Amino acid sequence: MKCNQCPDSCQQKSQTSNSFWQNFLPESLRAKSSKVISEGTMALVGCPNVGKSLLFNILTGGYTTVSNYPGTTVEAARNYIKIAGKTITLIDTPGMYSLMPMTEEERFSRELLFREPLDLVVHVIDAKNLSRMLNLTFQLIETQVPILLAVNMIDEAEKLGIWVNEKQLEASLGIPVVTLSAAQKRGIKGLTTKMANYVHIPALSYSY
Ligand SMILES: Nc1nc2c(ncn2[C@@H]2O[C@H](COP(=O)(O)OP(=O)(O)O)[C@@H](O)[C@H]2O)c(=O)[nH]1
Numbered sequence: 001m002k003c004n005q006c007p008d009s010c011q012q013k014s015q016t017s018n019s020f021w022q023n024f025l026p027e028s029l030r031a032k033s034s035k036v037i038s039e040g041t042m043a044l045v046g047c048p049n050v051g052k053s054l055l056f057n058i059l060t061g062g063y064t065t066v067s068n069y070p071g072t073t074v075e076a077a078r079n080y081i082k083i084a085g086k087t088i089t090l091i092d093t094p095g096m097y098s099l100m101p102m103t104e105e106e107r108f109s110r111e112l113l114f115r116e117p118l119d120l121v122v123h124v125i126d127a128k129n130l131s132r133m134l135n136l137t138f139q140l141i142e143t144q145v146p147i148l149l150a151v152n153m154i155d156e157a158e159k160l161g162i163w164v165n166e167k168q169l170e171a172s173l174g175i176p177v178v179t180l181s182a183a184q185k186r187g188i189k190g191l192t193t194k195m196a197n198y199v200h201i202p203a204l205s206y207s208y
């Protein structure tokens with residue numbers, strides 16, 4: 001069972017309680033560390049050149065760190081984003097066409113999907129090539145990780161006379177869908193509103 005599927009959510013609970021109790025301490029006794037406590041993790045995945053990195057920069061802004069796994073030079077960018085009042089780690093992954101990896105980038109992204117305790121995977125696709133890109137959406141759905149489909153580049157699709165019906169696609173796929181244009185900063189609010197549904201809000205609990 002993956003960490004994010006475990007009903008105990010022990011990882012999030014310990015982080016939350018730590019930051020929660022800090023609020024009750026006088027300023028002088030609060031933790032001096034400037035380390036950000038992340039309260040969840042989400043990832044942007046999809047084919048190369050669909051706008052993942054542009055979207056990542058729009059959503060997070062500011063300073064980005066990169067990380068990789070031993071034995072690979074491929075890297076993923078990470079930064080924080082505030083959603084529903086919580087600090088969420090957002091990961092920008094290398095491009096992949098399929099969960100059956102052919103390249104080092106695809107192998108890396110696949111490994112990241114199975115290693116990280118992800119609260120949500122945002123599958124970014126190009127609205128101009130909808131049917132070709134949905135293949136990965138189906139594979140991602142089968143992993144049982146929550147998936148949100150972000151249909152990007154609607155500005156270019158509209159110029160070609162392609163109109164994506166968000167509601168119809170949601171009904172057909174059974175997952176949330178957002179249409180957007182990262183380049184025109186259209187649909188960003190709609191995306192973060194739907195991402196907020198996957199932010200873990202811990203119930204208040206007391207133990208004696
Ligand atoms: N027209 C248009 N271009 C976009 C959009 N989103 C991204 N791009 C452009 O597509 C190219 C690839 O974007 P990038 O973020 O590097 O894609 P990635 O490989 O998925 O990370 C860049 O030139 C972006 O500026 C969009 O919504 N509309």
Ligand SMILES: [Mg+2]
Binds near residue numbers: 053054093
């Ligand atoms: Mg990129």
